[in-house]
Amino acid sequence: MQNTIHTLKKGEKAIIKDFDIDLIPLKLLEMGCLPGSLVELLQVAPFGDPLYLDINGSHVAIRIETAREIEVEIIKTNL
Template sequence: MQLHQVSIGKKAKILEFQQRGVFLKLLEMGLLPNITIEVLGKAPLGDPIYISVQETLIALRKSEAQNIVVQIIE
């Protein structure tokens, strides 16, 4: 599942990144494989997506979120 498909309020674990170009930018923001994130909100048209990563709030473009493969944590 891709990050942009995760519902608001759900937690997920990052599994991998699909594009190398986006990968480095996301690493600099603290998005690493096996890190748990929580989707806090989405703008009305789905862009940007607001997530929490280790007590840090991050806004991602939908195009960036489409490159992050995650697994939902129940």
């Protein structure tokens, strides 16, 4: 199973690996949502949509449909 942004848990961080550029809004690309970018799930709306993210220091809200299209590699933290 591949991990995507929608599979992240609150507070979990990941690195963006890949996505279909035709399915990602241009505004997200302009805000730095690019392969290699650090992303953290900050909050999930009450009904699960949208997701509130920190992408390289920019706070953005994205729809769950978009989050499912962005493949990530989860960063494991040692507790």
